[in-house]
Amino acid sequence: MKLKKITIASGKGGTGKTTIAVNLAMSIDNAMLIDCDVEGPNSHIFFKEPMIKLKDVSIPAPVFDLDICTLCEKCADFCQYNAISILGEKLLFFEELCHGCGGCKIICPVNAITEKDHHIGIIEKGGNKKLAIYHGLLNIGEPFGVPIIRELKGFADDSKTTIFDSPPGTACPAVEAIRDSDYCILVTEPTPFGLHDLTLSVDVVREIGTPFGVVINRDGIGDDRVEKYCKEQNIPLLAKIPNDINIARLYSKGIPIVEGMPEYKTMFAGIYKSIMELI
Amino acid sequence: MMVKEITIISGKGGCGKTTIAASFMALAKNLVIVDADVDAADVHLLMQPQIKSKEIFNGLNVAKKNDELCINCGKCYENCRYGAFDPDNTLHPEKCEGCAVCEMVCPVNAIQMVKRNAGEAYISDTRFGPMVHAKLHAGEEASGKLVALVRQNAKNVAKETGKDLIIIDGPPGIGCTVIASLTGVNLVLVVIEPSLSGIHDSMRAIKVARHFNIPVLVCINKYDINEENTKNILKFCDDEGIEVVGKIAYDDTATKAMMDEKTVVEYSDGPMSQAIKEIWQQIEKVLI
Ligand code: SF4
Ligand code: SF4
Ligand code: SF4
Ligand code: SF4
Numbered sequence: 126m127k128l129k130k131i132t133i134a135s136g137k138g139g140t141g142k143t144t145i146a147v148n149l150a151m152s153i154d155n156a157m158l159i160d161c162d163v164e165g166p167n168s169h170i171f172f173k174e175p176m177i178k179l180k181d182v183s184i185p186a187p188v189f190d191l192d193i194c195t196l197c198e199k200c201a202d203f204c205q206y207n208a209i210s211i212l213g214e215k216l217l218f219f220e221e222l223c224h225g226c227g228g229c230k231i232i233c234p235v236n237a238i239t240e241k242d243h244h245i246g247i248i249e250k251g252g253n254k255k256l257a258i259y260h261g262l263l264n265i266g267e268p269f270g271v272p273i274i275r276e277l278k279g280f281a282d283d284s285k286t287t288i289f290d291s292p293p294g295t296a297c298p299a300v301e302a303i304r305d306s307d308y309c310i311l312v313t314e315p316t317p318f319g320l321h322d323l324t325l326s327v328d329v330v331r332e333i334g335t336p337f338g339v340v341i342n343r344d345g346i347g348d349d350r351v352e353k354y355c356k357e358q359n360i361p362l363l364a365k366i367p368n369d370i371n372i373a374r375l376y377s378k379g380i381p382i383v384e385g386m387p388e389y390k391t392m393f394a395g396i397y398k399s400i401m402e403l404i
Numbered sequence: 405m406m407v408k409e410i411t412i413i414s415g416k417g418g419c420g421k422t423t424i425a426a427s428f429m430a431l432a433k434n435l436v437i438v439d440a441d442v443d444a445a446d447v448h449l450l451m452q453p454q455i456k457s458k459e460i461f462n463g464l465n466v467a468k469k470n471d472e473l474c475i476n477c478g479k480c481y482e483n484c485r486y487g488a489f490d491p492d493n494t495l496h497p498e499k500c501e502g503c504a505v506c507e508m509v510c511p512v513n514a515i516q517m518v519k520r521n522a523g524e525a526y527i528s529d530t531r532f533g534p535m536v537h538a539k540l541h542a543g544e545e546a547s548g549k550l551v552a553l554v555r556q557n558a559k560n561v562a563k564e565t566g567k568d569l570i571i572i573d574g575p576p577g578i579g580c581t582v583i584a585s586l587t588g589v590n591l592v593l594v595v596i597e598p599s600l601s602g603i604h605d606s607m608r609a610i611k612v613a614r615h616f617n618i619p620v621l622v623c624i625n626k627y628d629i630n631e632e633n634t635k636n637i638l639k640f641c642d643d644e645g646i647e648v649v650g651k652i653a654y655d656d657t658a659t660k661a662m663m664d665e666k667t668v669v670e671y672s673d674g675p676m677s678q679a680i681k682e683i684w685q686q687i688e689k690v691l692i
Pocket of ligand 3: 466467483484485486487488489499500502503504506507
């Protein structure tokens, strides 16, 4: 089986997802990194090179010609996201609720609706010759980042191994990031919060059907509940990263572990190797 | 009586938001507890709620196709903007965003939008008072809608039980769930961890709160993991006119209390607990 796309995910934020993604990408040959956490991308912080804007991301949004509109309310009734409402003699459009489905335009009996681009964010590229990184930035106040994640995924280069840093959680943005990957690494901490959120992520990846394994981060701060769970559930435990104050310090300064403590490189390369053996 | 609402967010997860929020919930009087992180709710692990009532949350409807009626005209594939149909008109319901366009364009009514059970919302009792929370099923959309439902439930409970405060543990990020967790609240507390990524994400969280014109307070957690960065945060807040209500030092009490399934202020009376108590006093002053 091929191992071209690996997604790093976690139910809860702050478990070390980005740390694993960045260091893993830096420890394997011919890799690239795509940070899908468009609400709070962090991977670029570990690169010295600046991120440069590649493109704008927009979704179509309706424009209403009020001279033609007969206030028939068909569009408002149709819109599943309550982005249109007719109040007396007035048509109100709530752009931030619009998903750009195009339905109102089709349903309008008098062709009063056309479409324009509604800007929701940007895609940037950075990194260096050895490792390119792409990420997206959702505009402040925009609720839906999934269209940016979809575009980002298109930058994956088939001749490379792409590491995707997924948004936290188990809802639509995370699912979009995990879908279509060959393998998913779930990162967690050995604590009650960690275990609880891991079980939620496991439900999601099982439903999507992606093969997966677990990395325990900050090993030593809690107990063995996560390990026990993995054993019971027959989930491969790919690595345990110790709770090391030096790692936390490097992290706070934006220095990758494999750069500040090169001895960890073998461990990260080992994660990739164990996945290769597993699938 | 005016019910006050405060939401605690951080942008990035794992910087101690829930630890701090749960301690406030233990300290505050006469409140309704809300966990608005419906994707990965954790507050209940510290509160051990007794569920009193449960309601099914229907997310957006999902398309259902009847292959016997389908004449393979291709209209659904052409018009679905979310890639839920293959070119041969096979429907993948898991990619459906519930827009209902395919149902509208299908000439033979082969597609119907059906309800989907996307989660559950709960009203519970805890040792600190009523708690309102929810669970989104794996991989479901519309979590912003579920947050809105949870907040409405909290307001109802506050009214029925005469509570005058709602404390909301908010979700990570800046998207639909965050927006739903903070629109219309009286105050947002942003918890910042002084790592570069913590700062990056919390700045975005502050911007979202300001975008919706909500007063923002800041507290710095684990301030001593990088004092240089902490200084920068203090300077930023000073420049922007944002009040910093306190700093909390790195302390493994947070993890110990979590392992014991208690809030920090119940678990110990040490420095972390003291710092949180002082912060809560500051916040109470601003809220009244
Ligand atoms: S494009 Fe779709 S979501 Fe946007 S307003 Fe029209 S019907 Fe509603
Ligand atoms: S469907 Fe067309 S005519 Fe009817 S209210 Fe909407 S824009 Fe106006
Ligand atoms: S309801 Fe909308 S998103 Fe779902 S399949 Fe139909 S057209 Fe696509
Ligand atoms: S629009 Fe209706 S009839 Fe046409 S392919 Fe789709 S389901 Fe079949």
